[in-house]
Amino acid sequence: MKRRTLAWSMLALAIAIGSALVGGRLRDGGFAGSDSRAMAAVAALQPAYRPWFGFVWEPPPEIAGGLFALQAALGAGVLGYYLGFKRGQARRRQDRADEGD
Amino acid sequence: MHIAEGFLPPLHAAIWSALAAPFVVAGARRVNRLLRDQPQLQLLLAASGAFAFLLSALKLPSITGSSSHATGVGLGAMLFGPSVMALLGAIVLCFQALLLAHGGLTTLGANVFALAVVGPWVAFAILRGARRLHAPFAAAVFVAALSGNLATYLTTAGQLALAFPDPASGVMGSFLKFAAVFAPTQLPLAAVEGLLTVSIVNFLREYSGDELRALEVLPASRAAEAG
Structure with missing residues:
Protein backbone atom coordinates (compact mmCIF):
# COMPACT_ATOMS: atom_id res chain seq x y z
CA MET A 1 0.00 0.00 0.00
CA PHE A 55 -8.41 45.31 -5.12
CA VAL A 56 -8.74 46.36 -1.51
CA TRP A 57 -5.06 45.62 -1.07
CA GLU A 58 -2.58 44.30 -3.56
CA PRO A 59 0.70 42.84 -2.33
CA PRO A 60 3.81 44.27 -3.97
CA PRO A 61 5.10 41.70 -6.53
CA GLU A 62 8.13 40.85 -4.42
CA ILE A 63 5.89 40.04 -1.46
CA ALA A 64 3.19 38.18 -3.42
CA GLY A 65 5.38 35.14 -3.99
CA GLY A 66 6.06 34.89 -0.29
CA LEU A 67 2.36 35.08 0.55
CA PHE A 68 1.58 32.29 -1.90
CA ALA A 69 4.36 30.28 -0.30
CA LEU A 70 2.85 31.06 3.11
CA GLN A 71 -0.51 29.67 1.98
CA ALA A 72 1.16 26.49 0.70
CA ALA A 73 3.28 26.20 3.86
CA LEU A 74 0.25 26.51 6.15
CA GLY A 75 -1.50 23.81 4.16
CA ALA A 76 1.50 21.50 3.96
CA GLY A 77 2.32 22.05 7.64
CA VAL A 78 -1.11 21.05 8.96
CA LEU A 79 -1.45 18.18 6.48
CA GLY A 80 2.03 16.88 7.34
CA TYR A 81 1.27 17.12 11.06
CA TYR A 82 -1.84 14.99 10.59
CA LEU A 83 -0.07 12.35 8.46
CA GLY A 84 2.83 12.08 10.92
CA PHE A 85 0.47 11.95 13.90
CA LYS A 86 -1.54 9.09 12.39
CA ARG A 87 1.58 7.11 11.52
CA GLY A 88 2.94 7.53 15.03
CA GLN A 89 -0.40 6.44 16.45
CA ALA A 90 -0.37 3.30 14.28
CA ARG A 91 3.19 2.49 15.35
CA ARG A 92 2.36 2.87 19.05
CA ARG A 93 -0.61 0.59 18.58
CA GLN A 94 1.62 -1.92 16.83
CA ASP A 95 4.23 -1.77 19.62
CA ARG A 96 1.59 -2.33 22.26
CA ALA A 97 0.24 -5.28 20.36
CA ASP A 98 3.77 -6.74 20.14
CA GLU A 99 4.29 -6.31 23.89
CA GLY A 100 1.01 -8.05 24.54
CA ASP A 101 2.16 -11.14 22.68
CA MET B 1 -11.20 29.84 -11.76
CA HIS B 2 -10.52 33.09 -9.95
CA ILE B 3 -12.62 35.73 -11.66
CA ALA B 4 -10.61 38.87 -10.94
CA GLU B 5 -11.90 41.72 -8.80
CA GLY B 6 -14.52 43.83 -10.60
CA PHE B 7 -14.72 41.49 -13.57
CA LEU B 8 -18.38 40.63 -13.08
CA PRO B 9 -21.02 43.34 -13.55
CA PRO B 10 -22.61 44.38 -10.21
CA LEU B 11 -25.90 42.55 -10.85
CA HIS B 12 -24.11 39.27 -11.64
CA ALA B 13 -21.80 39.68 -8.66
CA ALA B 14 -24.83 40.19 -6.39
CA ILE B 15 -26.74 37.21 -7.76
CA TRP B 16 -23.80 34.80 -7.42
CA SER B 17 -23.15 36.04 -3.89
CA ALA B 18 -26.80 35.44 -3.02
CA LEU B 19 -26.63 31.94 -4.50
CA ALA B 20 -23.38 31.02 -2.73
CA ALA B 21 -24.20 32.45 0.70
CA PRO B 22 -26.72 29.80 1.83
CA PHE B 23 -24.24 27.02 1.00
CA VAL B 24 -21.55 28.68 3.12
CA VAL B 25 -23.97 29.16 6.01
CA ALA B 26 -25.11 25.53 5.75
CA GLY B 27 -21.44 24.49 5.63
CA ALA B 28 -20.64 26.48 8.78
CA ARG B 29 -23.56 24.85 10.60
CA ARG B 30 -22.46 21.41 9.48
CA VAL B 31 -18.88 22.05 10.64
CA ASN B 32 -20.18 23.28 13.99
CA ARG B 33 -22.32 20.21 14.49
CA LEU B 34 -19.51 17.93 13.39
CA LEU B 35 -17.03 19.44 15.87
CA ARG B 36 -19.57 19.20 18.68
CA ASP B 37 -20.80 15.66 18.02
CA GLN B 38 -17.61 14.04 16.75
CA PRO B 39 -14.66 16.00 18.14
CA GLN B 40 -12.33 13.13 17.23
CA LEU B 41 -12.74 14.21 13.58
CA GLN B 42 -11.39 17.70 14.23
CA LEU B 43 -7.88 16.86 13.09
CA LEU B 44 -8.99 15.15 9.88
CA LEU B 45 -11.21 18.14 9.09
CA ALA B 46 -8.22 20.44 9.57
CA ALA B 47 -6.14 18.20 7.31
CA SER B 48 -8.81 18.30 4.59
CA GLY B 49 -8.89 22.08 4.77
CA ALA B 50 -5.09 22.12 4.69
CA PHE B 51 -5.10 19.96 1.55
CA ALA B 52 -7.32 22.55 -0.19
CA PHE B 53 -5.08 25.35 1.12
CA LEU B 54 -1.96 23.65 -0.20
CA LEU B 55 -3.29 22.65 -3.60
CA SER B 56 -4.98 25.95 -4.38
CA ALA B 57 -1.75 27.82 -3.61
CA LEU B 58 0.15 25.93 -6.28
CA LYS B 59 0.07 27.33 -9.77
CA LEU B 60 0.99 24.33 -11.88
CA PRO B 61 2.34 24.49 -15.43
CA SER B 62 0.29 22.86 -18.15
CA ILE B 63 0.90 21.50 -21.64
CA THR B 64 -0.74 24.55 -23.22
CA GLY B 65 2.01 26.85 -21.96
CA SER B 66 -0.29 28.43 -19.39
CA SER B 67 -0.51 27.67 -15.71
CA SER B 68 -3.49 27.08 -13.50
CA HIS B 69 -4.62 25.77 -10.15
CA ALA B 70 -5.59 22.54 -8.58
CA THR B 71 -8.52 23.07 -6.22
CA GLY B 72 -8.09 20.45 -3.49
CA VAL B 73 -11.77 20.52 -2.52
CA GLY B 74 -12.60 17.01 -3.74
CA LEU B 75 -10.89 15.26 -0.81
CA GLY B 76 -12.90 17.01 1.92
CA ALA B 77 -16.12 16.62 -0.07
CA MET B 78 -15.59 12.87 -0.31
CA LEU B 79 -14.76 12.55 3.41
CA PHE B 80 -17.18 14.97 5.06
CA GLY B 81 -19.79 15.56 2.37
CA PRO B 82 -19.88 18.52 0.01
CA SER B 83 -21.46 21.14 2.28
CA VAL B 84 -18.45 21.24 4.62
CA MET B 85 -16.24 22.30 1.72
CA ALA B 86 -18.43 25.34 1.01
CA LEU B 87 -17.09 26.83 4.24
CA LEU B 88 -13.48 25.66 3.85
CA GLY B 89 -13.36 26.72 0.17
CA ALA B 90 -14.78 30.13 1.07
CA ILE B 91 -12.01 30.57 3.67
CA VAL B 92 -9.37 29.76 1.04
CA LEU B 93 -10.90 32.24 -1.42
CA CYS B 94 -11.14 34.99 1.23
CA PHE B 95 -7.47 34.51 2.06
CA GLN B 96 -6.54 34.77 -1.62
CA ALA B 97 -8.82 37.75 -2.33
CA LEU B 98 -7.62 39.77 0.65
CA LEU B 99 -3.92 38.92 0.82
CA LEU B 100 -2.92 37.75 -2.66
CA ALA B 101 -5.04 39.98 -4.95
CA HIS B 102 -6.22 36.71 -6.45
CA GLY B 103 -9.94 36.58 -7.14
CA GLY B 104 -11.75 39.42 -5.41
CA LEU B 105 -14.43 40.51 -2.96
CA THR B 106 -17.00 41.47 -5.60
CA THR B 107 -16.44 38.15 -7.39
CA LEU B 108 -16.15 36.15 -4.15
CA GLY B 109 -19.71 34.83 -4.47
CA ALA B 110 -19.18 33.58 -8.02
CA ASN B 111 -15.81 32.06 -7.15
CA VAL B 112 -17.18 30.37 -4.02
CA PHE B 113 -20.03 28.97 -6.09
CA ALA B 114 -17.62 27.46 -8.64
CA LEU B 115 -14.85 26.20 -6.32
CA ALA B 116 -16.63 25.52 -3.05
CA VAL B 117 -20.13 24.48 -4.18
CA VAL B 118 -20.12 22.99 -7.69
CA GLY B 119 -16.68 21.32 -7.46
CA PRO B 120 -17.34 19.50 -4.15
CA TRP B 121 -20.88 18.44 -5.13
CA VAL B 122 -19.68 17.03 -8.45
CA ALA B 123 -16.80 15.16 -6.77
CA PHE B 124 -19.16 13.79 -4.11
CA ALA B 125 -21.84 12.74 -6.61
CA ILE B 126 -19.36 11.06 -8.95
CA LEU B 127 -17.78 9.11 -6.09
CA ARG B 128 -21.23 7.94 -5.01
CA GLY B 129 -22.15 6.96 -8.57
CA ALA B 130 -18.86 5.17 -9.24
CA ARG B 131 -19.11 3.25 -5.96
CA ARG B 132 -22.62 2.16 -6.84
CA LEU B 133 -21.30 0.85 -10.17
CA HIS B 134 -18.66 -1.08 -8.18
CA ALA B 135 -15.79 0.79 -9.83
CA PRO B 136 -12.35 0.02 -8.31
CA PHE B 137 -11.88 2.27 -5.32
CA ALA B 138 -8.81 4.23 -6.42
CA ALA B 139 -10.32 4.79 -9.87
CA ALA B 140 -13.53 6.15 -8.35
CA VAL B 141 -11.63 8.63 -6.15
CA PHE B 142 -9.40 9.65 -9.07
CA VAL B 143 -12.30 10.35 -11.44
CA ALA B 144 -14.28 12.13 -8.72
CA ALA B 145 -11.46 14.53 -7.80
CA LEU B 146 -10.60 15.13 -11.47
CA SER B 147 -14.24 15.86 -12.34
CA GLY B 148 -14.62 18.22 -9.38
CA ASN B 149 -11.67 20.25 -10.63
CA LEU B 150 -12.97 20.39 -14.23
CA ALA B 151 -16.52 21.20 -13.09
CA THR B 152 -15.20 24.18 -11.11
CA TYR B 153 -13.54 25.61 -14.19
CA LEU B 154 -16.50 24.95 -16.47
CA THR B 155 -18.70 26.75 -13.95
CA THR B 156 -16.37 29.75 -14.12
CA ALA B 157 -16.58 29.63 -17.93
CA GLY B 158 -20.39 29.60 -17.63
CA GLN B 159 -20.38 32.53 -15.21
CA LEU B 160 -18.20 34.60 -17.53
CA ALA B 161 -20.31 33.60 -20.56
CA LEU B 162 -23.53 34.75 -18.84
CA ALA B 163 -21.92 38.08 -18.00
CA PHE B 164 -20.20 38.56 -21.36
CA PRO B 165 -22.19 36.91 -24.15
CA ASP B 166 -20.56 36.89 -27.55
CA PRO B 167 -22.13 39.63 -29.74
CA ALA B 168 -22.47 37.16 -32.64
CA SER B 169 -22.98 33.71 -31.11
CA GLY B 170 -24.50 34.63 -27.74
CA VAL B 171 -23.97 32.99 -24.36
CA MET B 172 -23.26 29.55 -25.83
CA GLY B 173 -20.57 30.84 -28.19
CA SER B 174 -19.03 32.81 -25.36
CA PHE B 175 -19.12 29.76 -23.07
CA LEU B 176 -17.23 27.73 -25.67
CA LYS B 177 -14.62 30.48 -25.90
CA PHE B 178 -14.05 30.60 -22.15
CA ALA B 179 -14.13 26.83 -21.86
CA ALA B 180 -11.50 26.65 -24.60
CA VAL B 181 -9.29 28.94 -22.51
CA PHE B 182 -9.64 26.75 -19.43
CA ALA B 183 -10.24 23.14 -20.45
CA PRO B 184 -7.02 22.13 -22.28
CA THR B 185 -4.91 23.77 -19.57
CA GLN B 186 -6.97 22.26 -16.82
CA LEU B 187 -7.06 18.65 -17.93
CA PRO B 188 -3.51 17.58 -16.91
CA LEU B 189 -3.80 19.62 -13.71
CA ALA B 190 -7.07 17.92 -12.87
CA ALA B 191 -5.29 14.59 -13.37
CA VAL B 192 -2.53 15.70 -10.97
CA GLU B 193 -5.17 16.66 -8.42
CA GLY B 194 -6.86 13.29 -8.90
CA LEU B 195 -3.60 11.41 -8.30
CA LEU B 196 -2.69 13.41 -5.20
CA THR B 197 -6.18 12.90 -3.80
CA VAL B 198 -5.88 9.14 -4.36
CA SER B 199 -2.55 9.02 -2.51
CA ILE B 200 -4.00 10.84 0.50
CA VAL B 201 -7.10 8.64 0.49
CA ASN B 202 -4.87 5.53 0.33
CA PHE B 203 -3.00 6.77 3.38
CA LEU B 204 -6.27 7.46 5.23
CA ARG B 205 -7.61 3.99 4.48
CA GLU B 206 -4.42 2.55 5.91
CA TYR B 207 -4.00 4.70 9.01
CA SER B 208 -7.29 6.49 9.71
CA GLY B 209 -9.71 3.58 9.86
CA ASP B 210 -11.42 4.96 12.99
CA GLU B 211 -12.22 8.30 11.39
CA LEU B 212 -13.37 6.74 8.13
CA ARG B 213 -15.68 4.41 10.02
CA ALA B 214 -17.11 7.37 11.96
CA LEU B 215 -17.75 9.23 8.69
CA GLU B 216 -19.24 6.23 6.94
CA VAL B 217 -18.30 7.69 3.56
CA LEU B 218 -15.13 5.91 2.54
CA PRO B 219 -14.44 2.34 3.58
CA ALA B 220 -11.16 1.67 5.38
CA SER B 221 -8.81 -0.88 3.82
CA ARG B 222 -9.21 -4.45 5.02
CA ALA B 223 -5.89 -4.37 6.86
CA ALA B 224 -6.93 -1.28 8.85
CA GLU B 225 -10.34 -2.83 9.41
CA ALA B 226 -8.74 -5.81 11.11
CA GLY B 227 -6.27 -3.71 13.15
Whole structure:
Protein backbone atom coordinates (compact mmCIF):
# COMPACT_ATOMS: atom_id res chain seq x y z
CA MET A 1 0.00 0.00 0.00
CA LYS A 2 2.77 2.42 0.93
CA ARG A 3 4.65 1.74 -2.26
CA ARG A 4 1.50 2.25 -4.28
CA THR A 5 0.87 5.62 -2.61
CA LEU A 6 4.38 6.66 -3.52
CA ALA A 7 3.77 5.55 -7.12
CA TRP A 8 0.59 7.64 -7.36
CA SER A 9 2.44 10.74 -6.13
CA MET A 10 5.34 10.08 -8.49
CA LEU A 11 2.92 9.84 -11.40
CA ALA A 12 1.43 13.21 -10.37
CA LEU A 13 4.91 14.70 -10.28
CA ALA A 14 5.72 13.19 -13.68
CA ILE A 15 2.61 14.74 -15.25
CA ALA A 16 3.48 18.14 -13.78
CA ILE A 17 7.09 17.99 -15.00
CA GLY A 18 6.05 16.60 -18.40
CA SER A 19 3.49 19.39 -18.78
CA ALA A 20 6.14 21.97 -17.96
CA LEU A 21 8.50 20.51 -20.56
CA VAL A 22 5.84 20.33 -23.29
CA GLY A 23 4.29 23.71 -22.43
CA GLY A 24 7.64 25.44 -22.21
CA ARG A 25 8.41 24.58 -25.84
CA LEU A 26 5.30 26.34 -27.15
CA ARG A 27 5.60 29.76 -28.71
CA ASP A 28 3.52 31.41 -25.99
CA GLY A 29 4.98 29.18 -23.31
CA GLY A 30 5.34 31.85 -20.62
CA PHE A 31 2.98 29.95 -18.31
CA ALA A 32 0.67 32.91 -17.92
CA GLY A 33 -2.20 32.08 -15.58
CA SER A 34 -5.33 30.77 -17.29
CA ASP A 35 -7.28 33.17 -15.05
CA SER A 36 -5.56 36.17 -16.60
CA ARG A 37 -6.10 34.67 -20.07
CA ALA A 38 -9.81 34.44 -19.31
CA MET A 39 -9.84 38.09 -18.26
CA ALA A 40 -8.09 38.92 -21.54
CA ALA A 41 -10.88 37.03 -23.32
CA VAL A 42 -13.40 39.26 -21.52
CA ALA A 43 -11.57 42.30 -22.90
CA ALA A 44 -11.72 40.76 -26.40
CA LEU A 45 -15.46 40.10 -26.15
CA GLN A 46 -16.42 43.45 -24.64
CA PRO A 47 -13.60 45.93 -25.14
CA ALA A 48 -15.68 48.65 -23.44
CA TYR A 49 -15.96 46.76 -20.14
CA ARG A 50 -13.96 48.23 -17.28
CA PRO A 51 -13.65 46.48 -13.91
CA TRP A 52 -15.81 48.56 -11.58
CA PHE A 53 -14.05 47.64 -8.37
CA GLY A 54 -10.35 47.49 -7.53
CA PHE A 55 -8.41 45.31 -5.12
CA VAL A 56 -8.74 46.36 -1.51
CA TRP A 57 -5.06 45.62 -1.07
CA GLU A 58 -2.58 44.30 -3.56
CA PRO A 59 0.70 42.84 -2.33
CA PRO A 60 3.81 44.27 -3.97
CA PRO A 61 5.10 41.70 -6.53
CA GLU A 62 8.13 40.85 -4.42
CA ILE A 63 5.89 40.04 -1.46
CA ALA A 64 3.19 38.18 -3.42
CA GLY A 65 5.38 35.14 -3.99
CA GLY A 66 6.06 34.89 -0.29
CA LEU A 67 2.36 35.08 0.55
CA PHE A 68 1.58 32.29 -1.90
CA ALA A 69 4.36 30.28 -0.30
CA LEU A 70 2.85 31.06 3.11
CA GLN A 71 -0.51 29.67 1.98
CA ALA A 72 1.16 26.49 0.70
CA ALA A 73 3.28 26.20 3.86
CA LEU A 74 0.25 26.51 6.15
CA GLY A 75 -1.50 23.81 4.16
CA ALA A 76 1.50 21.50 3.96
CA GLY A 77 2.32 22.05 7.64
CA VAL A 78 -1.11 21.05 8.96
CA LEU A 79 -1.45 18.18 6.48
CA GLY A 80 2.03 16.88 7.34
CA TYR A 81 1.27 17.12 11.06
CA TYR A 82 -1.84 14.99 10.59
CA LEU A 83 -0.07 12.35 8.46
CA GLY A 84 2.83 12.08 10.92
CA PHE A 85 0.47 11.95 13.90
CA LYS A 86 -1.54 9.09 12.39
CA ARG A 87 1.58 7.11 11.52
CA GLY A 88 2.94 7.53 15.03
CA GLN A 89 -0.40 6.44 16.45
CA ALA A 90 -0.37 3.30 14.28
CA ARG A 91 3.19 2.49 15.35
CA ARG A 92 2.36 2.87 19.05
CA ARG A 93 -0.61 0.59 18.58
CA GLN A 94 1.62 -1.92 16.83
CA ASP A 95 4.23 -1.77 19.62
CA ARG A 96 1.59 -2.33 22.26
CA ALA A 97 0.24 -5.28 20.36
CA ASP A 98 3.77 -6.74 20.14
CA GLU A 99 4.29 -6.31 23.89
CA GLY A 100 1.01 -8.05 24.54
CA ASP A 101 2.16 -11.14 22.68
CA MET B 1 -11.20 29.84 -11.76
CA HIS B 2 -10.52 33.09 -9.95
CA ILE B 3 -12.62 35.73 -11.66
CA ALA B 4 -10.61 38.87 -10.94
CA GLU B 5 -11.90 41.72 -8.80
CA GLY B 6 -14.52 43.83 -10.60
CA PHE B 7 -14.72 41.49 -13.57
CA LEU B 8 -18.38 40.63 -13.08
CA PRO B 9 -21.02 43.34 -13.55
CA PRO B 10 -22.61 44.38 -10.21
CA LEU B 11 -25.90 42.55 -10.85
CA HIS B 12 -24.11 39.27 -11.64
CA ALA B 13 -21.80 39.68 -8.66
CA ALA B 14 -24.83 40.19 -6.39
CA ILE B 15 -26.74 37.21 -7.76
CA TRP B 16 -23.80 34.80 -7.42
CA SER B 17 -23.15 36.04 -3.89
CA ALA B 18 -26.80 35.44 -3.02
CA LEU B 19 -26.63 31.94 -4.50
CA ALA B 20 -23.38 31.02 -2.73
CA ALA B 21 -24.20 32.45 0.70
CA PRO B 22 -26.72 29.80 1.83
CA PHE B 23 -24.24 27.02 1.00
CA VAL B 24 -21.55 28.68 3.12
CA VAL B 25 -23.97 29.16 6.01
CA ALA B 26 -25.11 25.53 5.75
CA GLY B 27 -21.44 24.49 5.63
CA ALA B 28 -20.64 26.48 8.78
CA ARG B 29 -23.56 24.85 10.60
CA ARG B 30 -22.46 21.41 9.48
CA VAL B 31 -18.88 22.05 10.64
CA ASN B 32 -20.18 23.28 13.99
CA ARG B 33 -22.32 20.21 14.49
CA LEU B 34 -19.51 17.93 13.39
CA LEU B 35 -17.03 19.44 15.87
CA ARG B 36 -19.57 19.20 18.68
CA ASP B 37 -20.80 15.66 18.02
CA GLN B 38 -17.61 14.04 16.75
CA PRO B 39 -14.66 16.00 18.14
CA GLN B 40 -12.33 13.13 17.23
CA LEU B 41 -12.74 14.21 13.58
CA GLN B 42 -11.39 17.70 14.23
CA LEU B 43 -7.88 16.86 13.09
CA LEU B 44 -8.99 15.15 9.88
CA LEU B 45 -11.21 18.14 9.09
CA ALA B 46 -8.22 20.44 9.57
CA ALA B 47 -6.14 18.20 7.31
CA SER B 48 -8.81 18.30 4.59
CA GLY B 49 -8.89 22.08 4.77
CA ALA B 50 -5.09 22.12 4.69
CA PHE B 51 -5.10 19.96 1.55
CA ALA B 52 -7.32 22.55 -0.19
CA PHE B 53 -5.08 25.35 1.12
CA LEU B 54 -1.96 23.65 -0.20
CA LEU B 55 -3.29 22.65 -3.60
CA SER B 56 -4.98 25.95 -4.38
CA ALA B 57 -1.75 27.82 -3.61
CA LEU B 58 0.15 25.93 -6.28
CA LYS B 59 0.07 27.33 -9.77
CA LEU B 60 0.99 24.33 -11.88
CA PRO B 61 2.34 24.49 -15.43
CA SER B 62 0.29 22.86 -18.15
CA ILE B 63 0.90 21.50 -21.64
CA THR B 64 -0.74 24.55 -23.22
CA GLY B 65 2.01 26.85 -21.96
CA SER B 66 -0.29 28.43 -19.39
CA SER B 67 -0.51 27.67 -15.71
CA SER B 68 -3.49 27.08 -13.50
CA HIS B 69 -4.62 25.77 -10.15
CA ALA B 70 -5.59 22.54 -8.58
CA THR B 71 -8.52 23.07 -6.22
CA GLY B 72 -8.09 20.45 -3.49
CA VAL B 73 -11.77 20.52 -2.52
CA GLY B 74 -12.60 17.01 -3.74
CA LEU B 75 -10.89 15.26 -0.81
CA GLY B 76 -12.90 17.01 1.92
CA ALA B 77 -16.12 16.62 -0.07
CA MET B 78 -15.59 12.87 -0.31
CA LEU B 79 -14.76 12.55 3.41
CA PHE B 80 -17.18 14.97 5.06
CA GLY B 81 -19.79 15.56 2.37
CA PRO B 82 -19.88 18.52 0.01
CA SER B 83 -21.46 21.14 2.28
CA VAL B 84 -18.45 21.24 4.62
CA MET B 85 -16.24 22.30 1.72
CA ALA B 86 -18.43 25.34 1.01
CA LEU B 87 -17.09 26.83 4.24
CA LEU B 88 -13.48 25.66 3.85
CA GLY B 89 -13.36 26.72 0.17
CA ALA B 90 -14.78 30.13 1.07
CA ILE B 91 -12.01 30.57 3.67
CA VAL B 92 -9.37 29.76 1.04
CA LEU B 93 -10.90 32.24 -1.42
CA CYS B 94 -11.14 34.99 1.23
CA PHE B 95 -7.47 34.51 2.06
CA GLN B 96 -6.54 34.77 -1.62
CA ALA B 97 -8.82 37.75 -2.33
CA LEU B 98 -7.62 39.77 0.65
CA LEU B 99 -3.92 38.92 0.82
CA LEU B 100 -2.92 37.75 -2.66
CA ALA B 101 -5.04 39.98 -4.95
CA HIS B 102 -6.22 36.71 -6.45
CA GLY B 103 -9.94 36.58 -7.14
CA GLY B 104 -11.75 39.42 -5.41
CA LEU B 105 -14.43 40.51 -2.96
CA THR B 106 -17.00 41.47 -5.60
CA THR B 107 -16.44 38.15 -7.39
CA LEU B 108 -16.15 36.15 -4.15
CA GLY B 109 -19.71 34.83 -4.47
CA ALA B 110 -19.18 33.58 -8.02
CA ASN B 111 -15.81 32.06 -7.15
CA VAL B 112 -17.18 30.37 -4.02
CA PHE B 113 -20.03 28.97 -6.09
CA ALA B 114 -17.62 27.46 -8.64
CA LEU B 115 -14.85 26.20 -6.32
CA ALA B 116 -16.63 25.52 -3.05
CA VAL B 117 -20.13 24.48 -4.18
CA VAL B 118 -20.12 22.99 -7.69
CA GLY B 119 -16.68 21.32 -7.46
CA PRO B 120 -17.34 19.50 -4.15
CA TRP B 121 -20.88 18.44 -5.13
CA VAL B 122 -19.68 17.03 -8.45
CA ALA B 123 -16.80 15.16 -6.77
CA PHE B 124 -19.16 13.79 -4.11
CA ALA B 125 -21.84 12.74 -6.61
CA ILE B 126 -19.36 11.06 -8.95
CA LEU B 127 -17.78 9.11 -6.09
CA ARG B 128 -21.23 7.94 -5.01
CA GLY B 129 -22.15 6.96 -8.57
CA ALA B 130 -18.86 5.17 -9.24
CA ARG B 131 -19.11 3.25 -5.96
CA ARG B 132 -22.62 2.16 -6.84
CA LEU B 133 -21.30 0.85 -10.17
CA HIS B 134 -18.66 -1.08 -8.18
CA ALA B 135 -15.79 0.79 -9.83
CA PRO B 136 -12.35 0.02 -8.31
CA PHE B 137 -11.88 2.27 -5.32
CA ALA B 138 -8.81 4.23 -6.42
CA ALA B 139 -10.32 4.79 -9.87
CA ALA B 140 -13.53 6.15 -8.35
CA VAL B 141 -11.63 8.63 -6.15
CA PHE B 142 -9.40 9.65 -9.07
CA VAL B 143 -12.30 10.35 -11.44
CA ALA B 144 -14.28 12.13 -8.72
CA ALA B 145 -11.46 14.53 -7.80
CA LEU B 146 -10.60 15.13 -11.47
CA SER B 147 -14.24 15.86 -12.34
CA GLY B 148 -14.62 18.22 -9.38
CA ASN B 149 -11.67 20.25 -10.63
CA LEU B 150 -12.97 20.39 -14.23
CA ALA B 151 -16.52 21.20 -13.09
CA THR B 152 -15.20 24.18 -11.11
CA TYR B 153 -13.54 25.61 -14.19
CA LEU B 154 -16.50 24.95 -16.47
CA THR B 155 -18.70 26.75 -13.95
CA THR B 156 -16.37 29.75 -14.12
CA ALA B 157 -16.58 29.63 -17.93
CA GLY B 158 -20.39 29.60 -17.63
CA GLN B 159 -20.38 32.53 -15.21
CA LEU B 160 -18.20 34.60 -17.53
CA ALA B 161 -20.31 33.60 -20.56
CA LEU B 162 -23.53 34.75 -18.84
CA ALA B 163 -21.92 38.08 -18.00
CA PHE B 164 -20.20 38.56 -21.36
CA PRO B 165 -22.19 36.91 -24.15
CA ASP B 166 -20.56 36.89 -27.55
CA PRO B 167 -22.13 39.63 -29.74
CA ALA B 168 -22.47 37.16 -32.64
CA SER B 169 -22.98 33.71 -31.11
CA GLY B 170 -24.50 34.63 -27.74
CA VAL B 171 -23.97 32.99 -24.36
CA MET B 172 -23.26 29.55 -25.83
CA GLY B 173 -20.57 30.84 -28.19
CA SER B 174 -19.03 32.81 -25.36
CA PHE B 175 -19.12 29.76 -23.07
CA LEU B 176 -17.23 27.73 -25.67
CA LYS B 177 -14.62 30.48 -25.90
CA PHE B 178 -14.05 30.60 -22.15
CA ALA B 179 -14.13 26.83 -21.86
CA ALA B 180 -11.50 26.65 -24.60
CA VAL B 181 -9.29 28.94 -22.51
CA PHE B 182 -9.64 26.75 -19.43
CA ALA B 183 -10.24 23.14 -20.45
CA PRO B 184 -7.02 22.13 -22.28
CA THR B 185 -4.91 23.77 -19.57
CA GLN B 186 -6.97 22.26 -16.82
CA LEU B 187 -7.06 18.65 -17.93
CA PRO B 188 -3.51 17.58 -16.91
CA LEU B 189 -3.80 19.62 -13.71
CA ALA B 190 -7.07 17.92 -12.87
CA ALA B 191 -5.29 14.59 -13.37
CA VAL B 192 -2.53 15.70 -10.97
CA GLU B 193 -5.17 16.66 -8.42
CA GLY B 194 -6.86 13.29 -8.90
CA LEU B 195 -3.60 11.41 -8.30
CA LEU B 196 -2.69 13.41 -5.20
CA THR B 197 -6.18 12.90 -3.80
CA VAL B 198 -5.88 9.14 -4.36
CA SER B 199 -2.55 9.02 -2.51
CA ILE B 200 -4.00 10.84 0.50
CA VAL B 201 -7.10 8.64 0.49
CA ASN B 202 -4.87 5.53 0.33
CA PHE B 203 -3.00 6.77 3.38
CA LEU B 204 -6.27 7.46 5.23
CA ARG B 205 -7.61 3.99 4.48
CA GLU B 206 -4.42 2.55 5.91
CA TYR B 207 -4.00 4.70 9.01
CA SER B 208 -7.29 6.49 9.71
CA GLY B 209 -9.71 3.58 9.86
CA ASP B 210 -11.42 4.96 12.99
CA GLU B 211 -12.22 8.30 11.39
CA LEU B 212 -13.37 6.74 8.13
CA ARG B 213 -15.68 4.41 10.02
CA ALA B 214 -17.11 7.37 11.96
CA LEU B 215 -17.75 9.23 8.69
CA GLU B 216 -19.24 6.23 6.94
CA VAL B 217 -18.30 7.69 3.56
CA LEU B 218 -15.13 5.91 2.54
CA PRO B 219 -14.44 2.34 3.58
CA ALA B 220 -11.16 1.67 5.38
CA SER B 221 -8.81 -0.88 3.82
CA ARG B 222 -9.21 -4.45 5.02
CA ALA B 223 -5.89 -4.37 6.86
CA ALA B 224 -6.93 -1.28 8.85
CA GLU B 225 -10.34 -2.83 9.41
CA ALA B 226 -8.74 -5.81 11.11
CA GLY B 227 -6.27 -3.71 13.15
